[in-house]
Amino acid sequence: MTTAPAIGQPTDRVDGRHKVTGGAHYSADIHLDNLAYAVLVGARVPSGRITHIDTTEAMDARGVFAILTHENLPRIAAQPPLIPSLAGMPAPGQTFFPLQDEVVYYTGQPVALVVADTLERAQHAAALVRVGYEETPSVTTLDQGRDQAYEPEAIFAGFIPGRNQRGDVEAGLAQADVRIDAAYTYAANNHNPIEPSATTAAWDGDQLTLYDATQGVAATQLTVAALLGLTPSKVRVLSHFVGGSFGCKAMIWAHPALAALASRMTGCPVRLTLTREQMFTSVGHREEQEQRITLGATTQGRLTALRHHKLSPTSHFDDWAEPSLGVAGQIYACPNYEGVYRLIRANTMTPTFMRAPGEASGMFALECAMDDLARQLGIDPIELRLRNYTDTDPNTGNPWSSTGLKECYQRGAERFGWQRRNPEPRSHRDGHWLIGYGMATAGYPVYGPNNPQRARARLYADGTAVVQAATPDFGTGVATVMTQVAADALGLPVERCRFEGGDTALPTIASAVGSSGSGMISAAVHTAATNLRDQLVAQAVGDAQSPLHGADPSTVVVRDGRMTLRDQPSIGESYGDLLHRNFLPDVEAAGAWSPSQSVNNYGMMTFGAQFAEVAVDPGLGLARVRRMVGAFAPGRVLNTKTARSQLTGGMLWGLGQALLEANYMDARRGRWVASSLGDYLVPVNADAPEVDIELIEVEDKIVNPLGVKGVGEVGQVGAAAAIANAIHHATGRRIRKMPITIEDLL
């Protein structure tokens, strides 16, 4: 029997066997009788209007039930606003719903939805829908729109101001002994989870059930309810398995509501699966961008000023930019700061969250600039960062709830062998390969929800427990770690606990976004399970037949499902004995958690340090990453295996950003050049170096009951900068773009 705490163990995934044996049913695997298949037809032009749609031939094709276009689709009830909190409110990905009129804003915008009895027949009929367009001039790239850039009042639909300042940046630059000023360019990125987005919709009378690939079932429920004018209680959303997301299943795009509408129109359950190609124009993207950083510093390396500007295209309907200026403006002590977002209206959909949304791109610029500053001042890059270390959030002056950053630098440097680095560029070689070492700081905010997170725990008389909360597990391991959290709170072995999630019928949890999932869900599960344990102990001490009768509940401990006196372990009884004696088949408790008000008195950030060794072949322009080392201080680690997996994935994503990931707009046609996994490059095993991770546990009593700060995204932040800095060290060349490609290195 397990007696050690379950939390912190490298427990295998509870859903692992299902996932590798075909037992996992994803949203497009749900079998329903009379299921019909829907296929989207996307606009072929980036801007203009539909002059005519001819569906005659398509309607005559075999098996076709219906074709939805703006000419026959009922208008939506209401377009919910863009709310990025995703907590208790609808979360549309953009404030534009297609198939409402003839206007085209972006290539790929849905202009028809074909529903047929098989997928193949729907695909065939979709090819027969004839759409005529009157094309108007478009802007689809940053360069095309540069002259019309505007400064938005706010980005993220009002949640982040367009301009953030502290001190006087001009005065800070005037005081500086040295300045660094440089621009950085970034290609657009697209999410490519293994599972493309999919929704299976079914009506039973006026009750709608959606099986949807989502990061938050409540977000899908509330968004579809608002769009269709339904009360949320009439919409149930299930999401038992989700094959990755990285942010593209955080906001709720048009396809779940379209599936529901198609199902209502045809009277059949309808499945709508986006194709891989449609994933590039249907679920947001990380926007193309330019950033400019100006640093001022003393000869001692102390920052006196930081100016950080960003320019990026957004859609015609929303002021969206990934918040690249956030962490980069907070991670170092610098009294004078100015961050400004500028946007361009473009013929694309609204960009969206994509893993480490903004933090990764912003820290790429800042950490490359810091590396240049270190070189210019002749200060070791780690030493430079230590000289600008801050114990407080520079935006507010509030202390960090916990840090661990200095330990991350120290332990990371030791593991990496930073001491061996000769600071002179081009000083390390391996045959014809130029070898470089680079490092960067990592940071990712700790977000808390702004509404209560709920869970429920039930113990059966046989001594097994189930804990429930609405959250899906979209590949992070949340179901596994919540089983561990419940086991410890209940005093049960992990094998006797089970987690159920992914269903709006269960207690409400906000969407798992911004690396907040493990912190907020563990808080809810811990609270519910602790309430249940306390309830059982109270029942025992109040039960005249219990050996614990009359004991002070605070002196009772539970291990292996047995309640005993802490100081006299021989006195006690099992949960099962208590329940059997009292004819109770089960006992249940609910729990809710909200962050305390005191979080407002702290800065909250997960910190880390990234190190990379690269080898560059100057003749071929090849850059290979040979080693990556990351040291992270994510508060409490719930499961060392799933935490390492998250961080490894993040670091390798950083490698992808540094060297591979890119999409470019063909401005003539307003289309993404890459629209498949064949031409959108992500790192594969052959690209992946050894990734070495150190987890530094720091106690944090502020963020949530278990002190969990999250590991979902911090692994990516700084990883690309460490690689770019290593390339500089290897070659002496500073390449200020993402990704750095062969032609940059020749």
Ligand code: MOS
């Ligand atoms: Mo994450 S990119 O905030 O879903």
